[in-house]
Amino acid sequence: MAKDNSSPQAGIVVVSEADCQRLVGRKEAFDAVEAVFGAMARNDAYNFPVIREAIGHADALYGFKSGFDRAGLVLGLKSGGYWPGNMDKGLTNHQSTVFLFDPDTGQLKALVGGNYLTAIRTAASSSVSIAHLARKDARVLGMIGAGHQAQFQLRAAAEQRNFERVVAWNPHPDMLPKLAAVAEEIGLPFDAVSAEDVGAQADVIITITSAFEPLLMADWIKPGTHIACMGTDTKGKQEVDAALLARATVFTDELAQSVSIGEAQHAVSAGLISDADITPIGAVINGDHAGRNSEDEITLFDGTGVGLQDLAVADVAARAAASDGAPMVSL
Incomplete structure (x- = not known):
């Protein structure tokens, strides 16, 4: 029988919205976004084509942003979109989740709440531009x-x-x-x-x-x-x-x-x-x-x-959560 050289699945880190808010602040988001923009300019990181569609229900837009940061070894995607009626339901209009994968094996390694991270990485992006251009x-x-x-x-x-x-x-x-x-x-x-x-x-x-x-x-x-x-x-x-x-x-x-x-x-x-x-x-x-x-x-x-912004801040959250003893699940 051939030997199986694949790495065992150690478990998937699950990072809730509440944990994202606790673990990723403006400084961490700024540093992550600034670094990934630099990696993109060096061709060390690249985004895949965006998929964004009107789903024909609830006036929602839904899609995927994904990419690979070779410098930071971050691979994954953000799935989500915009539901304009959510505010009336006590929810944020933007809803998303980030999936991170091990770039060496392709195995899923983290599920990260994307709503707060989308907001803070977008703010970090403009903040980076102000820092360098204003x-x-x-x-x-x-x-x-x-x-x-x-x-x-x-x-x-x-x-x-x-x-x-x-x-x-x-x-x-x-x-x-x-x-x-x-x-x-x-x-x-x-x-x-x-x-x-x-x-x-x-x-x-x-x-x-x-x-x-x-x-x-x-x-x-x-x-x-x-x-x-x-x-x-x-x-x-x-x-x-x-x-x-x-x-x-x-x-x-x-x-x-x-x-x-x-x-x-x-x-x-x-x-x-x-x-x-x-x-x-x-x-x-x-x-x-x-x-x-x-x-x-x-x-x-x-x-x-860009998707790499989401992946960068999600990776910060996942690493911090793993160090903090976040729950892990197996498929």
């Missing part, structure tokens, strides 16, 4: 959007510069008080203003909505502003004027997604910019691109949300 003297943080994710964005962004106040606009003004409460908690004055005034006053702007039309126009943005566009992750979505990308120096998490499902899709299709005008943020992280070249330059980060 002016050092940025003092006013602008927010376009005030939903659940905006609260994560505000907390993470506030740690990257010495902001003195927050200005915000949301299509539904009744949602702004929750964002104002977060600003108050972290000690920043908060003003609800028009979208145009966000552009006129802010040194850093984060857009985090589900819009399908521009909410922020190119003419509203002052020189030297850094914009992190974080809401556009599907074909047809749009948060900012396409002409703004023509004015700005554009960076992204992944070029293929930026031009197809990200904010850059509209500027590219209109012929305002081309693929060659977009730089992976990992090139700045690795020191291969200068990033911001002048105090007056407008920089824009197109954060489309």
Whole structure:
């Protein structure tokens, strides 16, 4: 009989949503996302094509994001999507789970709750862009959007510069008080203003909505502003004027997604910019691109949300949980 050289299944780590919140903070998420962006730019990590479909039930979008980080030896996928009616049921609209596999054997090694991690890794992504691209003297943080994710964005962004106040606009003004409460908690004055005034006053702007039309126009943005566009992750979505990308120096998490499902899709299709005008943020992280070249330059980060971000933070959670004695199951 031939000898079986396969490794035995040691057990699958199960990491709950509550444990993810306990084990992965903003610092851990920032470090993981920054590292994987750098690995992507070195071609040490790559994402697989995204699957995202309307399922024809509950108005839901469902899909898969997956990839392999050869540098970090992280292999897996995130399965989940967007259920717009969940808030009325006391649930978050985004629902997902991350599956991690042993890259040496293909065996499942961890099941990790993805809802909190999706929120904190998205905030980490914009936070990484602010750390590397925003002016050092940025003092006013602008927010376009005030939903659940905006609260994560505000907390993470506030740690990257010495902001003195927050200005915000949301299509539904009744949602702004929750964002104002977060600003108050972290000690920043908060003003609800028009979208145009966000552009006129802010040194850093984060857009985090589900819009399908521009909410922020190119003419509203002052020189030297850094914009992190974080809401556009599907074909047809749009948060900012396409002409703004023509004015700005554009960076992204992944070029293929930026031009197809990200904010850059509209500027590219209109012929305002081309693929060659977009730089992976990992090139700045690795020191291969200068990033911001002048105090007056407008920089824009197109954060489309890549599977490797999810895998990076899920791996942090799984490793921490295993060290912490998390429950393990066998198939």
